[in-house]
Amino acid sequence: MHELSLLENVKEILQNHAKHENFTQVKKITLEIGQLSCVEPEALRFAFEVVMKGSLATDAELVFSEQQGLGLCQSCKKQTPLVHLYDPCQFCNHPFVTVTQGHEMKIKDLIVI
Amino acid sequence: MCGICGCGETEVHQHNHSHQGETARLVKIEEDLLAKNNTYAAQNRAYFKQHSIFTLNLVSSPGSGKTTLLVETIKQLKDQFPIAVIEGDQQTEHDAERIRATGVSALQINTGRGCHLDAHGIGHAVKDMSLEDNSLLAIENVGNLVCPSSFDLGEAHKVVVLSVTEGDDKPLKYADMFYAADLMLINKVDLLPYVDFDIERCISYAKRINPKIRIIQLSATKGDNFIEWLDWLRKNINENRN
Numbered sequence: 001m002h003e004l005s006l007l008e009n010v011k012e013i014l015q016n017h018a019k020h021e022n023f024t025q026v027k028k029i030t031l032e033i034g035q036l037s038c039v040e041p042e043a044l045r046f047a048f049e050v051v052m053k054g055s056l057a058t059d060a061e062l063v064f065s066e067q068q069g070l071g072l073c074q075s076c077k078k079q080t081p082l083v084h085l086y087d088p089c090q091f092c093n094h095p096f097v098t099v100t101q102g103h104e105m106k107i108k109d110l111i112v113i
Numbered sequence: 114m115c116g117i118c119g120c121g122e123t124e125v126h127q128h129n130h131s132h133q134g135e136t137a138r139l140v141k142i143e144e145d146l147l148a149k150n151n152t153y154a155a156q157n158r159a160y161f162k163q164h165s166i167f168t169l170n171l172v173s174s175p176g177s178g179k180t181t182l183l184v185e186t187i188k189q190l191k192d193q194f195p196i197a198v199i200e201g202d203q204q205t206e207h208d209a210e211r212i213r214a215t216g217v218s219a220l221q222i223n224t225g226r227g228c229h230l231d232a233h234g235i236g237h238a239v240k241d242m243s244l245e246d247n248s249l250l251a252i253e254n255v256g257n258l259v260c261p262s263s264f265d266l267g268e269a270h271k272v273v274v275l276s277v278t279e280g281d282d283k284p285l286k287y288a289d290m291f292y293a294a295d296l297m298l299i300n301k302v303d304l305l306p307y308v309d310f311d312i313e314r315c316i317s318y319a320k321r322i323n324p325k326i327r328i329i330q331l332s333a334t335k336g337d338n339f340i341e342w343l344d345w346l347r348k349n350i351n352e353n354r355n
Contacts, residue, residue: 002229002260006146013144021140031146038263038289039146074324085288086321096324099292105263107142113135 003043006105007051013107014057023112026057030109035069036085036102069102150264153232157267160239161250167353168250170268172290174283175256177276178300180208182333183251187215189343194350195248199238201230201255208253218242229260232267247354249346258287269353270295277301277308281315284322291322296329298342303332 014026033041041064048062069082075094080087082102088095145151161168171179180200187196198219200208209221220238222230235252244250252268254261262271273294275283278301284291291297297319299312312330319326329345331338 002263005227005229005231009146009149012149013142013146017140017142023138023140025135027137038259085292086285086318088321095321105146107144107146109142110140111137112140113137 003039003047004051006039007044007047010107011051011055011057014055014110017110018056018112021112023110024056025113026060026110027113028061028063028111029057029107030063030065032065032067032104032106032108034067034102034104036082036099037105039105041066065108067102067104069099071097071099071102073097147263147265150232153236154265154267157232157236157239160236161267161269164244164246164248165353165355166244166246166248166250167350168252168266168268170252170254170261170266170271171274172254172258172261172271172294173256173274173276174258174279174287177256177274177279178333179253179256179274180211182274182298182300183253184211184215185333185336185339186251186343186346187212187217189339190249190346191215191217193347195245197242197244197248197250199230199235199242199250199252201253203227203255224255228255228257229264230254230266231264235266247350249350258283258290262287262289262293269349272296272298274298274300275315277305277310277312279310281311282318284315284319288322291319291326294323294326296327296345299328299330300333302330302337303335 033039045062052058052060071080071082073080073089073092073094074096076089076092078091080089080091080097082097082099089097173179183198190196196217198212198217200212200219200221201224202208203224206221209219212219220242222234222238252266271294273290275297277299316328319328329341331342
């Protein structure tokens with residue numbers, strides 16, 4: 001359900017930028033979503049149309065740019081891919097890996113007119 | 114197709130051509146979806162720091178015993194520190210009433226359809242309460258192990274409560290919350306002989322998600338090891354004082 005709150009934030013960010021960047025309509029929104037972030041892209045897509053209805057992003061296309069999860073192994077110090085927070089290091093199987101990338105949840109760019 | 118806007122032009126081009134008389138263009142934003150909440154959280158945190166209010170955000174699934182834990186904590190500490198509580202639930206004043214029965218002030222936030230508290234709501238709640246300096250503020254979040262993990266309220270620590278009547282693999286199933294928390298309280302340990310809960314496995318799962326997480330095993334109703342939690346609170350409240 002927090003996807004609804006996040007989309008309300010998206011709508012507000014668009015309104016703020018519309019003033020500064022001087023646009024009246026958003027045709028396409030690219031969201032950067034990390035693999036380890038706690039949002040589900042399909043849930044965002046599901047609520048997107050409803051939340052954006054009547055806003056300057058009515059009928060806008062929603063596109064996701066997924067960021068891979070990465071972490072620094074606390075044992076071998078190599079950078080290792082993470083699909084889940086609990087994944088061990090793929091090189092030495094050590095369980096403690098510090099996340100360095102993959103928590104992103106942001107609006108990357110827009111196509112506007 | 115234009116790779117930028119999906120229009121019909123075939124070549125990659127400077128994106129200044131017109132669509133039905135209007136010019137489509139790319140606007141870089143790079144703005145975090147939680148930026149607004151994080152701004153409010155930073156304001157709350159600054160306020161708590163200025164007034165030396167040690168603030169905890171208690172999170173768990175419904176039924177882990179958060180309110181009972183708070184009631185027992187208040188009974189033990191209310192003569193030593195000023196304490197206030199913000200209660201988050203979708204409906205009812207029940208939890209705030211339980212807290213008020215202990216003699217400390219409690220403000221109930223009903224989130225309605227919302228599944229989490231946010232920093233904006235906490236900022237308003239704090240304005241409506243008269244919090245004392247050098248005090249403890251406990252925020253009991255909506256019982257939900259998913260959404261509250263993303264919303265910083267300005268707290269010093271997220272404290273996740275997990276009871277032994279739940280699954281011992283919850284730290285893996287709801288990893289975001291255990292990643293975000295600094296302290297895990299394993300509650301209802303008096304029931305361990307009657308349930309199929311492997312406490313060592315639970316701890317190892319939590320440490321896998323968050324190697325730095327501190328863990329206290331206790332029973333809020335029977336008092337087992339409650340002193341360790343109270344000592345942790347006393348130490349932190351004292352260190353937070355001006």
